Amino acid sequence: MFKKLFFALTVLATSSSWTWAQQASSDYPTKPIRIVAPSAAGGGFDLVARVLGSKLSEQMGQQFVVENRSGGGTLAGTQVIAKAPADGYHLIVGGLSNMALNAGLYKNPGYEPLTDFIPLRIVVSHSYTLVGRKDLPFNNMKDMLTYAKVNPGKLNFGTSGPGTGQFILASLIKGMGNVDIQLVPYKGAQPVYMDLLGGRVDLFFDNTTTTRTYLESNQLKAFAVSSRQRAPDGPQIPTLMETGAMDLEMETWFGLFAPAKTPPAIVDKLRAEIDKAMQSADVRKKLQQGSGRIVQMNNAETEAMMKSEAAKWPRLLKNAGIAQE
Known part of the structure; x- marks a missing residue:
């Protein structure tokens, strides 16, 4: 009898959690969303946070509030979002620095780019x-x-x-x-x-x-x-x-990322809204800043790029003799 009761309560709890998650996802967003730029004001991280944040606020009816969290290069701000609730209300601007280079520069960066984050969209790249x-x-x-x-x-x-x-x-x-x-x-x-x-x-x-x-x-x-x-x-x-001097290429790219366990429905909604924002000529112009390259990739292409960059740069840094801190 106790086993049957325990099973029934487990099913009820699971069903309730699923229903709550579905409801939360369909109503999202119901409060302001935080975007962390893991750098001081000014520069690529800050620019992407503010340009996308402004447009997404306009589109979704809730404020996207930019928070600059510098320290340890881009480590401090990135660590904050890696540990934040995965509810869609905590996002971070991810770029080459915090999503690829840090793994080769630090022995313990405090997060794993491929498992702690979901790339929503990569939007721009600069040389x-x-x-x-x-x-x-x-x-x-x-x-x-x-x-x-x-x-x-x-x-x-x-x-x-x-x-x-x-x-x-x-x-x-x-x-x-x-x-x-x-x-x-x-x-x-x-x-x-x-x-x-x-x-x-x-x-x-x-x-x-x-x-x-x-x-x-x-x-x-x-x-x-x-x-x-x-x-x-x-x-x-x-x-x-x-x-002909060396076989090397490097672009610093930027996009929006969410914590890894963010509900799929919220991830899909954010991706659709970012895609909509990127159709704006004004948004594209602000992100390009004259020499930037607008990036347009689907989910599979984005994930493949992330895996490639996360593997490439730590190896290159090691081969170049750059020691980890």
Whole structure:
């Protein structure tokens, strides 16, 4: 008798939970949704959070509130959402840094990108452009590497610190090119440009959009772009692979992610709303910022990309001699 009663209560509880989940999913959202940008205000994570958050608020009738959670590179904010309730009210902007690079940079990042998160949509990708002082005695990648080998320790790269695309690309060129180049850490990109223009630093790999101002004003010169294809607003700049100096490509991509156990109905609803938002010309323009590439992929393509990136970058970082912290 007790076994039958226990079984009946279990079935009732399971049925009630399922009914509640279905009801919650159909009513979603009924309160504001938090989007964590795992960085300080400004930059790619913040931009994606605010542009998508604004449009989704308009479409879904609830506020998408952006919360900047910096610290430990992108670790702090990402860890917060990995442990947050999987109810659709806690989202994070995921990108190359927190969803692929951190696994190769840290022994214990505190989360697993492929099992702790669901990629809702990847929406935009940006390349980096390698720029340098106008008076450097070389004008292409091959000559730069040759110069670095003949003059060990003489060239330096400005970087925005470990975990950033600027740092990773500079480290990869140093490791893959087998050259002795000094990496100089800065707190943000702006101080690097001040020292580039002042002749105190030689080279900098930065977001392609940001470099445009300095290239168009002829204050700096460009050596290569990190993407597989040339940037649409800088077609004269070769890709790293086109230079023949090294077989390397890197784009920093961004999208929205939810905790892994978020109900499927809510995941589907968010994906549909993001797809709708991305049809807006204004949203696309704001995300592109001149040189960005809008990304359009279905669920299977997105998951395949995530698996590929999560496997590729830790291996590349290890092969380049970048030690985990």
